[in-house]
Amino acid sequence: MLSRWCRRRVPRATARRLGTLPFRIRAPLARLIERKAPAAEAFRAPALGDGEALTSATAAPDYLALALRSRVYDHLGETPLQHAPALSEALGASVHIKREDVLPGFTFYARCAVNELATLRASSGAAPPRLVTASIGSRGHALAWAADRLGLDLTVVMPSPTPSSRRDAVSRLGASVLIHGETLVDSQGEAARLAAEEGLVAVGSHDAPPVLAATGTVGLELLRQHGAAAAALSRAAESPLGGTADAQRAQSPARDTAPPTGLNPRA
Numbered sequence: 031m032l033s034r035w036c037r038r039r040v041p042r043a044t045a046r047r048l049g050t051l052p053f054r055i056r057a058p059l060a061r062l063i064e065r066k067a068p069a070a071e072a073f074r075a076p077a078l079g080d081g082e083a084l085t086s087a088t089a090a091p092d093y094l095a096l097a098l099r100s101r102v103y104d105h106l107g108e109t110p111l112q113h114a115p116a117l118s119e120a121l122g123a124s125v126h127i128k129r130e131d132v133l134p135g136f137t138f139y140a141r142c143a144v145n146e147l148a149t150l151r152a153s154s155g156a157a158p159p160r161l162v163t164a165s166i167g168s169r170g171h172a173l174a175w176a177a178d179r180l181g182l183d184l185t186v187v188m189p190s191p192t193p194s195s196r197r198d199a200v201s202r203l204g205a206s207v208l209i210h211g212e213t214l215v216d217s218q219g220e221a222a223r224l225a226a227e228e229g230l231v232a233v234g235s236h237d238a239p240p241v242l243a244a245t246g247t248v249g250l251e252l253l254r255q256h257g258a259a260a261a262a263l264s265r266a267a268e269s270p271l272g273g274t275a276d277a278q279r280a281q282s283p284a285r286d287t288a289p290p291t292g293l294n295p296r297a
Contacts, residue, residue: 093239096239096242098250101148101152102247103247104148105176106140106141106144108255109129109132110129110132111251111252111255112126135168135172138245138248139172140172143172143173143176144172144175144244146234147173147180149240150233158182159182161177161230162230163233164187165187166188166196166214170200171196174200174203174205175203177204185207185224185230187221187224188200188209189212
């Protein structure tokens with residue numbers, strides 16, 4: 031039999047299946063489940079930084095207004111929404127794929143990078159800022175593309191295990207590549223030092239308002255491209271595909287502009 035502790039902490043159907051296994055398999059498997067389960071005291075109540083700041087009117091900027099005024103479309107076009115017939119048939123649903131892979135660097139982060147740097151460039155006055163970021167791949171590549179597009183000086187700090195193909199892709203776009211440390215944390219520390227001691231401006235944050243606003247343009251495009259997107263976006267944060275935070279960022283501006291539906295929180 032499974033231990034009482036294990037029966038309380040695994041789904042009932044899973045517990046029943048485990049109970050049918052031979053003891054020589056069931057016992058070590060139950061111990062493994064128990065070891066990997068999070069301790070009760072490890073639970074932490076939600077706090078700012080977990081998503082509340084994106085939905086609280088008092089804690090966050092007006093991301094709808096920022097998305098509508100973003101500089102994304104000064105440099106990029108809308109990405110297509112493509113129906114996936116085979117995947118739709120396999121899943122018994124109507125599946126559409128937002129083709130962010132057609133953007134420079136094959137990632138949605140091109141939106142974020144160009145909006146962040148264009149906003150920064152517009153507010154910097156006559157002297158363009160010198161920029162620094164830490165990256166091991168797509169983020170640094172997108173920022174290098176945006177910096178090249180806007181004529182800005184960018185240094186990308188990368189840890190030494192970063193593949194040469196990623197280093198070369200950033201260098202080809204005109205950014206300076208600085209190898210520092212063994213991990214991304216080491217590179218982030220060096221980027222912070224350069225910002226503090228040499229006056230470089232750190233870019234590439236996940237939660238900078240221009241970055242969040244640029245992600246919100248994805249949601250606005252979906253509303254224009256698909257009539258049922260309003261209902262889908264109201265449940266976007268539940269999606270297991272990709273980063274949930276990104277789904278929430280795309281959801282917020284779209285939700286505020288979507289017509290009322292049964293799933294729209296404003297209805």
